Amino acid sequence: MTIELHAWNTPNGRKISVALEEMELPYEVVPVDIRNGQQFEASFLRISPNNKIPAIVDPDGPGGQPISVFESGAILFYLARKTGKFLPADLRAQTAVMEWLMWQMGGFGPIPGQVHHFRAVADETDRRYGLQRFSVETHRLYGVLDARLASTDYVAGELSIADFAILGWAWRHERHQVDLAAYPNVARWYAALMERPAVQRGFARKLD
Structure with missing residues (x-):
């Protein structure tokens, strides 16, 4: 299933696009135009309570149920745990x-x-x-x-x-x-x- 990446062309957005490519996960970009305040729209607030990009929606989350994740560090940790890549087990x-x-x-x-x-x-x-x-x-x-x-x-x-x-x-x-x-x-x-x-x-x- 395809992950939605809600982001804009910023350092925090690029962290996640790079990680998704390195982990070979399929994803689609949902642009959030922070110049025009789209990060404050109710639809984005539902997946990012802090009104900051990036956020992801993974339709195949834990237990096969959808999950949304906000905060770039948390997203990286989630993706690493999901794939078993770029985070040592030790x-x-x-x-x-x-x-x-x-x-x-x-x-x-x-x-x-x-x-x-x-x-x-x-x-x-x-x-x-x-x-x-x-x-x-x-x-x-x-x-x-x-x-x-x-x-x-x-x-x-x-x-x-x-x-x-x-x-x-x-x-x-x-x-x-x-x-x-x-x-x-x-x-x-x-x-x-x-x-x-x-x-x-x-x-x-x-x-x-």
């Missing part, structure tokens, strides 16, 4: 995946997202303050990721949903005003992932 290895997935959800997303926001602020004083505050922390987070990738090809050892989550935001590094050349391990990891055919399909899939 608790120690699985914990590393969840650590880096939570790192992305709590920091490497919300903080660079503030850089996006303040770059668009019209008032120069507000823009300068916001960019300074959040750019410093964004660069620190890239440094954390670079240090981690100095000793491993992927953030949790083997390729996992944590990599897909982080990749969705690293994809916007230019908007973060980050030159990946300053973070060579991140640059290597990013280039290797972007060479994967399923990742390329995930980013090529039209979400808007």
